[in-house]
Amino acid sequence: MHDSFTPLGGLVPMVMMQLGEVVFGGVGAGLYGMLVFAILAVFVAGLMIGRTPEYLGKKIEAHEMKMVSLAILLTPLAVLIGTA
Numbered sequence: 001m002h003d004s005f006t007p008l009g010g011l012v013p014m015v016m017m018q019l020g021e022v023v024f025g026g027v028g029a030g031l032y033g034m035l036v037f038a039i040l041a042v043f044v045a046g047l048m049i050g051r052t053p054e055y056l057g058k059k060i061e062a063h064e065m066k067m068v069s070l071a072i073l074l075t076p077l078a079v080l081i082g083t084a
Helices: 007-022 029-047 062-083
Strands: none
Touching: 007 062, 029 062
16 A cells, blocks of 8 residues: 555655554554653653652653663564565
């Protein structure tokens, strides 16, 4: 299907797929996508102000950040492997 687009027009579906959980997914997929990006934003903001990152009263530790980074990087990686 993506071959039917012009080269510039094909860029839009590829970018949408690489955005991952923000754009596509089934019913309820938006919630965990938003939570992943919220935890990432809170972690980065905590690093910038020099405090321990905390979300909803729970400290964000190494395990949570590993899972967030895995969730964010897995979808674009799958799209790029599928495209290649």
